Amino acid sequence: MLYDTDTIERIIPFLSNHDECVFYGDSYRLFDTPEDCFIKTYPETITKDFFLTNTLGHQSCFIHHKLFKRHGPYRTDFKIVSDKEKWLKLISAKEKFYHIPFACSKFRMNGVSRNKTPELKKEKFKLLTQYFSQEQLYNSNEPYLKDIFGQASPCN
Numbered sequence: 001m002l003y004d005t006d007t008i009e010r011i012i013p014f015l016s017n018h019d020e021c022v023f024y025g026d027s028y029r030l031f032d033t034p035e036d037c038f039i040k041t042y043p044e045t046i047t048k049d050f051f052l053t054n055t056l057g058h059q060s061c062f063i064h065h066k067l068f069k070r071h072g073p074y075r076t077d078f079k080i081v082s083d084k085e086k087w088l089k090l091i092s093a094k095e096k097f098y099h100i101p102f103a104c105s106k107f108r109m110n111g112v113s114r115n116k117t118p119e120l121k122k123e124k125f126k127l128l129t130q131y132f133s134q135e136q137l138y139n140s141n142e143p144y145l146k147d148i149f150g151q152a153s154p155c156n
Contacts, residue, residue, distance in 0.1 A: 001059075003028055003103040011062070014100050020066045021096040022087070025104030027057035039103045046099075048091050051084060052132060053144050058083040059105035067095060081123045088131045116147075124148050 026041045074082040137149045
C-alpha cells in the first residue's frame with residue numbers, strides 16, 4: 001500500500017531524472033502493536049555486501065523495464081527470496097541503484113519471508129552461496145548468517 005496519498009506525485013521526479021536503473025524508497029513497517037511500527041530508512045548508497053545481511057522492501061522499489069529485458073524476470077525457483085535474488089543479480093551486474101529518501105509504502109511484517117521456516121532457510125542458503133564467498137558466509141559474526149551457515153567454514 002502507498003505510504004501516503006501524494007506518494008506517486010513525490011516519486012515521479014525521481015523516476016523522471018534517471019533511465020534504466022533501480023529506485024528504492026524507505027518503507028513503513030507495520031507490526032501488530034503501533035509502538036513497534038517504524039519507517040525503515042535505507043542507506044543512500046548500497047553495495048552488494050549490503051545484501052549479505054539485509055534486503056530492500058520490494059513494495060518501495062521500482063525497476064526500469066529495460067533491466068528485466070536485459071537480466072530476465074524474477075526467478076521462479078525462489079518462492080520466498082526472489083526479490084533479493086533480483087537485487088543481487090542487478091547490483092552484481094553493476095546496474096545503478098538510486099535511493100528515494102522518503103517512505104513510499106507501508107506493509108505488514110507478517111509475511112512468509114518473516115517466518116523462520118526450513119524452506120526459507122534453504123532458499124537463503126541457496127541464494128547467498130550463489131553470490132557470496134564461503135569465507136564471507138561461514139566466518140561472519142552476524143547472527144543472521146550463523147543461523148543459516150553455522151559457526152565455521154566447511155573448508156576449515
